[in-house]
Amino acid sequence: MPYKSASGLLSKGERAFWYPFYRAAKGKYRVFCKVRLADIVIPEKVWGRQRLFKRIGHFHVDFVLCEPRTTAPLLVVELDDRSHLRLGRKGRDQFKDKVLAAAGLPVYRVKCQSAYDVAEIAENIERLMTTTPK
DSSP states (O other), X not given: OOOOOOSOSSOHHHHHHHHHHHHHHTTTSEEEEEEEHHHHOOOSOSTXXXXXXXXXXTXXXXXXXXXXXXXXXXXXXXXXXXXXXXXXXXXXXXHHHHHHHHTTOOEEEEEOOSOOOHHHHHHHHHHHHHHSOO
């Protein structure tokens, strides 16, 4: 078979954010990466459910903070590099944001950079977790 193991699950930019994000979660939450959108939101309607599922089935999010015991998703994190400025990518980002908002999941959009402040990330996590209606 023409396959080999990937050198890592995360890109260089994602790795730069992952550890500060993990530290900011302070063991209070579970951190998951590269999660399919369809694994954290599900269509409410029974009628047309398959069509609704197909609309989200090929998208993924960069990181998800979950409740530690149940793994219920609580916060989605998207890292935005320069590619997110492209028109097509903006449309996909807006679609994901709308789906997540409809599901009551806050989105924390972070501009990619070479280093991150753990305290700032922790503050943003808590702010988003306490201001978003469930």
